[in-house]
Amino acid sequence: MRKINYYKLLFFVVIFSFVLSGIVFAKETACTGSNCLTDPFGGKKIFDIIQSIIGYLIKIGAPILAIMVIYGGFLILSAGDSPEKVKSGKDVILWAVVGYTIVLCSWGVLYIMGEIIVNDPGAFTKPK
Numbered sequence: 001m002r003k004i005n006y007y008k009l010l011f012f013v014v015i016f017s018f019v020l021s022g023i024v025f026a027k028e029t030a031c032t033g034s035n036c037l038t039d040p041f042g043g044k045k046i047f048d049i050i051q052s053i054i055g056y057l058i059k060i061g062a063p064i065l066a067i068m069v070i071y072g073g074f075l076i077l078s079a080g081d082s083p084e085k086v087k088s089g090k091d092v093i094l095w096a097v098v099g100y101t102i103v104l105c106s107w108g109v110l111y112i113m114g115e116i117i118v119n120d121p122g123a124f125t126k127p128k
Contacts, residue, residue, distance in 0.1 A: 061103045068096030
């Protein structure tokens with residue numbers, strides 16, 4: 001019985017798949033009826049999408065931060081003589097502020113990326 005060289009077989013399968021994909025993708029088809037593919041992002045660039053996501057996180061994060069600070073303050077006020085509850089209230093406030101700071105810093109990272117990539121600091125953070 002003959003021994004099969006799997007590396008050669010894999011090589012030919014990969015080459016064959018590239019050749020077939022070139023043939024398939026080279027054919028132009030007309031967009032007819034429900035067979036039409038549309039751009040799900042509406043022609044937006046990746047930085048526009050990231051900018052809108054970060055803007056949404058900033059808008060939704062501010063009320064969440066306020067609620068968490070109020071909740072942490074409530075835990076501290078209702079702690080009484082329990083130092084564990086006071087510590088848990090402080091931790092809630094601390095981590096809420098840390099989380100929102102990370103969201104705000106992501107806007108700064110986007111600003112820096114605009115400076116590095118296109119030499120315009122506000123290129124990705126300017127309102128459209």
